[in-house]
Amino acid sequence: MSSPSRAPEYRLLAELESTFDRLIEQVEVLVETWESGDHAAWAFGQIDADSHWLRQALLDVWYEDGQDGRITRSHIGLVAATPLVLEKVEAVNAAKEAFAALLAGIRRDQPALLPEIKASLPFRHPVLHDHLQGSGLARLHLKQCWRSIPLAEAPVARVRLAWYASGRSIKRLTVRDAEQKLLTLDTDAPHVRLQLRRLAGLPDSEPLAQVQRQAPLMRANLFYREPLADGRTRRAMNVALPLFLPSTNGRLPDHNLPPARPPETRLRARRRDERLEETAFLPSLRVYRYRR
Structure with missing residues (x-):
């Protein structure tokens, strides 16, 4: 018999399970609809871009052993979509939005449920559970569940794919923020003590920037047939x-074949107005000073 004190949690889990079921079902409907027509596709680095590839790509919602939770796997490809297929893509994305919204509420109000969610949801669907057999895949990767399927809003004349390898995110920090982050490290280590002394020489009002280099990603440049x-x-x-x-005829527009791997060095020139110093001020935190 279930505990009355857990009744709200059980209701949340039941609602999430139902939302997850709809998401998986909508993906299956999308793949089946695409498979039933004469629709072309191209998959980056794959010989065959068929319904098996598409299903695997859209149902890849797993952590691999040792995978960084901040990183998501990519499945790059182009898929011709007739109006009926586009309708199914929009249905999948709507289901993903509903799943993400419900998870955000659980993360905010019942974060202790998240491990149970990641462990239990996969077993609701045989097509997902099959992934667990000897594959080192045992938990849902929630970010890979809710990320939207990209969709062009109008017919495209051509697509040009290119690696984007110089992205970064910048978070503004105060001197006090940086100090608190350094204090969570091993303060007996000489390099941490050196950085604390360096930080102590700054005025409290000076803004700092913490930089996170982003993994290389593929960017598609779409050229529409009409404005x-x-x-x-x-x-x-x-x-x-x-x-x-x-696509009204199930064919793909003209597209290029990008290099198999991203460039090892930065191809784009640095912006002349780049505001951060070139050398990290606090290397352990990837924190930089702004140019003066």
Whole structure:
């Protein structure tokens, strides 16, 4: 008999399970709809871009052994989508949004449920449970569950794919913030003590920047057949999942073949107005000073 004190948790889990079920079902409907027609596809680094590849890409919701939780795996490809297929893509993305919204509420109000969620949801669907057999895949990767399927909003004349390897995120810190972060490290270590002394020489009002280098990603440059209502003729978008492209005849537009690997060195020139110093001020935290 279940504990009355856990009744709200059970209701949340039941609602999440139902939302997850709808998500998986919508993915299956999308793949089956695409498979039933004469629709072309291309998969980066794959020989065959068939329904098996598409299903695997859209249902890849797992942590691999040793995978960094901040990193998601990519499945890059192009998929021709007739109006009916586009409708199914939108249904999947709506289900993903509902799943993400419910998870955000659980993360905020019942964070202790998250490990149970990651461990139990996969067993609800045989197609997912099969992944667990000897594959080192045992937990849901929630970010890979809710990330949207990329979709072009209008017919495209051509697509140009290119690696983007110089991205970074910058978080503004105060001197006090940086000090607190350093104090969580081994303060007996000489390099940490050196950085604390260096930080102590700054005025409290000086802003700092913590930089996180982002993993290389594939970017698609779309060139529309006709200008959109707002006058745009092109769009750039990051593509971690297969990109669905509107097509009345099931064919793909012209597209290039990007290099197999991202460039090892930065290809784009540094911006002249780059505001951060070149050398990290606090290397252990990847914290930089702003140029003066």
